[in-house]
Amino acid sequence: MRTPRPPQVRCAVYTRKSSEEGLEQSFNSLDAQREACSAYILSQASDGWCEVADKYDDGGLSGGTLERPALQRLLGDVAAGRVDIIVVYKVDRLTRSLLDFARLVEAFDTAGTSFVSVTQSFNTTTSMGRLTLNMLLSFAQFEREVTAERIRDKIAASKARGMWMGGISPLGYEPDGRSLKIVDNHAAITRTVFTRYLELGNVRRLAESLERDGVLSPARTTRSGKTIGGVPFTRGQLYLMLKCRTFLGEIAHKDQVYPGLHDAIIERGTWDAVQAMLAANLQGSREGQRGSEPSLLAGKLTDDAGVPLVATHAVARGRRYRYYTSQALQTGTGDQGLRIPAREIETVVTHAVAKFVADPLQLANDAHIAIPADDYARLTRRAEELSVRLKRREWGITRQLVAGVRVERGRISVGMSTGELAAALDVALIAAVPATVTISSDVRLTRSGRAMRLIHTSAAQPPAEVNPSLVRLLAEAHRYWRELRKGEQNVTELAQAAGVSPAYLTRVLRLAFLSPTIDDAILSGRQRAGLDVQTLTAADAVPPSWQEQASSFL
Incomplete structure (x- = not known):
């Protein structure tokens, strides 16, 4: 009587080595692991064990992660039911992390697969075996x-x-043992970047200037054989260069800076001037200004083609001006697109949302809100409170309610989340409602310089909002005129005393002769939407005729 053959057990051998050292040898650590595992499988042939043909070898990869090509391929075969047992030389070849081990065991259990360590005897199907394995892995992770x-x-x-x-060594250096050696022709480019930034005062203009003059990032080959450079500088590269302390002959580590063994490329005075200019461009004139006036619609605003508008800012005469700009204009890849003053469109959106929320019946109908008969009074009260919060420009609640904003030719469409509306009003929604409800604010776009201004075409205007910068500008204009009338100073002397250029002071002086109607409009916040300091102080911005001023500014 013949003994029945045991069922076939398909075994996959997995090997791993943390470093690449020695992998080029004809018989390396991976080969040694595989040979030991194959011998073990052969010893279990009487139980039907046989080795699969595929090899699963990860050389030069850490056991602290599961993102290893051979391991991922092995897990795919396990999930497909092509492997019954995984054989490893030691458990830490599979993983050195307890968390990753728990994930692997869960995947193995799901597929009905177990694994064996050739040099460590335990059975993962029993609780004692799992305890032993956890202890081994704890020491491996430690x-x-x-x-x-x-x-x-x-x-x-x-x-x-x-x-x-x-x-990767900074541009201008190459590795020299545990130090850096200056590469003269590359160092000259680095010095050009720093000096030209001080001349231009703007990283975008710096990138454009370098590309226009044919100054490219030099092509370099890293030790791993990767080629970098040979292309125009990006703004991100330039920012990193301008902030890199290695050019000062220093070595930075986290928050500490130490004198380096290498020579400096940039002088201390040039470095300090560049850092001061970077800080001024970042912060504007008042510390904390970025946090006090965030970009309300960042990541939510698109044009009529669905292309996102990016939140940007510019600094002029110590003041920070925010915009939403088309990506083509922002990156310099095109000259067509929108550049909308941020405060204008944020005001339009906030006003439209507040107006929509303030009408509880229209809100309930459009947003598909269920209103029990005895709950109308509470809904009205909650809607009024929410509308007031929106008018106060509470950043968090507006971001929560507004799902997206689309700038179209004759209007702005605001998509509001019905779920967030219901949560803010503490009410229930009717079943199977749309995720968003769209409201519109009728506006038209008109170009003023590079920026697109928003002009209301309906009678529904946002509430008057006094612009403190414009009020201060008017006060400055009248103060300068009073000083000049005394006859004690001329324009040049007055500009020097005020800390501004004579050309700027002259442009401000023109505002002392604005139409009284326009003065009143600015003081009451009823000027044309988008009228700002930059517009009023631009060259030839103020026509001498009061009638022309009214057409331009009201």
């Missing part, structure tokens, strides 16, 4: 973390001594 801490401490100590600890 070893990995201790090793990582030791490496981090070594890097910190080496940088404190001014050593270069690897990575």
